Amino acid sequence: MIFNRGIKDGLAIGLGYLSVSFSFGIMAVSQGLSWWQAVLVSLFNLTSAGQVAAVGIMGTPGISLSGGMIEMAVSTLVINLRYSLMGISLSQRTDETMTTPARLVTGFAITDEIFGVASSQEKVSRNYMLGLAVLPILGWTLGTLLGAVCGNILPAIVTNSLAIGIYGMFVAIVLPVSRKNKSIAFVSIVAVILSIICYYVPFLKAHISSGFAIIICAIIASLMGVFLMPPKEDNANG
Secondary structure (H helix, E strand, O other): OHHHHHHHHHHHHHHHHHHHHHHHHHHHHHOOOOHHHHHHHHHOOOOHHHHHHHHHHHOOOOOOHHHHHHHHHHHHHHHOHHHHHHHHHHHOOEOOOOOHHHHHHHHOOOOHHHHHHHOOOOOEOHHHHHHHHHHHHHHHHHHHHHHHHHHOOOOHHHHHHHHOHHHHHHHHHHHHHHHHOHHHHHHHHHHHHHHHHHHHOHHHHHHOOHHHHHHHHHHHHHHHHHHHOOOOOOOOOO
């Protein structure tokens, strides 16, 4: 029963992932990956931003194998660090069925949307998390497969247009919270400005690869947000 309830709660997430990962599949093929390589990336990662960064590094011309591996490791660590914090938060709600092996397995499936649904539960069990993860993983992987296959069939102008969809998802995630939180808006704008500088300044573009550019922009923007936009203390008088 608990497992089935998890599957039911994960249905909407799985359908959403199916459409979003379609764009990722197209983008991965456009970067030189085969359809099965794109599918494996989604199956073993389940992280949109981290996958986009990794595929971008894979598609960078002239990058060495060792250098590319280091960039991918560091960039995905920085981008996906938030999942560790989500896991710590969920660990406060788990019951006795969430043993160490269960934590290792279910921790793989923590994403922003899965965390949001799971954190709304009074108690999070092993079976609930396993059920909640089934359809999102299937949706993300199947959508990648469909996008990767279509990327080899559809005309280039169509695939290039559809590949923009995943970046549109990132914008759709950031804009609403940026309107409510000035700190997030500030960090986002700083990251965009730094990214533009790294791309258009010839010296920086020639000496900083796309992977390290992501790392540098994320760290500098985050530090500026911490020191220049500190959180306001709550007013005890309301």
